[in-house]
Amino acid sequence: MHAQAQPKRIGQWLLMLAATLLLAACGFHMRGAANLPFKTIYLDFTPNSVVGVELKRNIQASGTQVVDDKKAAEAILKVISDTRDKQILTLNTDGRVREYALFQRFTFSVTDAKGAVTIPPTAITLRRVITYDANQELAKQAEEALLYRDMQSDLVQQILRRLSASKSAIAAENVDPEP
Template sequence: MHAQVQIKRFPQWLLMVAAAVLLSACGFHLRGAADLPFKTIYLGFPPNSPVGVELKRNIQASGATVVDDAKEAEANLKVLADSRDRQVLTLNTNGRVREYALFQNFSFSVTDAKGAIIIPPTAITLRRVITYDENQELAKQAEETLLYRNMQSDLVQQILRRLSASKTAIKNEKAAADSDS
């Protein structure tokens, strides 16, 4: 009897092992720290900016240092625009709001210590849709705050990916400068 149960479970075990092998072979891995092409950076955010605080924390976690003086930094991130917006998306039959579209617009540029452009002016626009119910006002305000916080984290990750991608641009510029001299 016990042997029959083991025989019936063998295909299940085989399927689980095959799934584990396939998942490990697909290239999936957790996102690690960003591989930034500089050791120091100046962030042009106001001191109390939530995006600036989160970006600073992520940059420091990647091993780079955020400095307070732009002259001491290898890279200088300049904030060109940072705004949030909420627009009515749909109305119900009574003319009351059913959905809002939440927007986070951010644009920036990055230069090196000499003023050469590493990342030209770049705009990032994030959008989330939220349903609205006037009977659940407090819950919907909390949901909106949570969505803006989620958009902020997404924005920081996109900025970090663009900073990491600039590594190849910096290498290409250095190679071109070395070949000219």
Template sequence: MQRPSRNLFPRWMLIFALSALLAACGFHLRGSANLPFKSIYLGSATGTPLGVELKRNIQAGGQTIVLPKADGAEAIMDVISQKQEKTILTLNSQGQVREYMLYYRFTFRLLDAQKKVLMPETQITLKRDISYSQSEELSKVAEEALLYRDMQSDLVQQILRRFGALKPIATTDTAPVVSPETNTDSTPDTSGTLATPNVPGNTQPTPAK
């Protein structure tokens, strides 16, 4: 009964390995990301496998760069939590595990340079089921790692779709621009005749005709 599954294993293993290789090379059928900001900092995801793949996808579009620090970034991804979990899905008649359910949960929000919220706290949950057999434990460990890798690639695409749905970030300064001809300090203008301020209770008497 176990022989057919051993024969089929190399075939689907090759498919998973090929898909992972294509993702690592930056090959994406769904196209590059078109984001509404010119630069982004990935927060605590920087340098992680997720952050590396996310950075590669973002910069593939050629319009947005990923910065190593928050300084100068138009958008900042604040990673709240990132978890990989495994729970029992089904048991066989002997009470042994037959299937597991794998979960990948990622919670984040997006801020602008002034730490204002561009995207509120958002959780993305992905799941995959995996069969289990004690006789194929080593191969199942490899399969589990590939499924998590596949969920990571799916997660990257979902994050990018959410980023792409945002409105463009305004790049113009909101602070008032001071014209060189405008005197904004409290120094009185002595170039002309000073006008007498009209202070209540201090009116000048009208000369008699």
């Protein structure tokens, strides 16, 4: 029995090693803190915005300071709109809802301290589909809340990526043309 288990265990180790090497070879790496092109930012969110709180936490983790005064900020993120929507996607043969589509739409822009537009108004739309069953009302409400929370996290990551991508645009503006 012991002699048969040894080759199986070696095979499992080789499989894990191969998977690790494949992940390393494809360039996979854990997402680290965002590399933002400014040291301070003002976030124009309402005080009770859950997206604002999560974005603030992620920005601070990246080493950028979130300030409470627009005049002290190198960049100002202005929220143009932030809405959630729930639409009927499909109906069953009895005319009852079978699936919903959940949407989160977020539009923002970023300006620098002088008022120059760094990121023009940008819209991010997220969509998730949820099935519905009237016999499982509480479970479906909890699933909907979980999906909205997932969309919120995805939204924050997309905003951070766009803020990080603005680094190349800011660097291009700061380069003096040769005489």
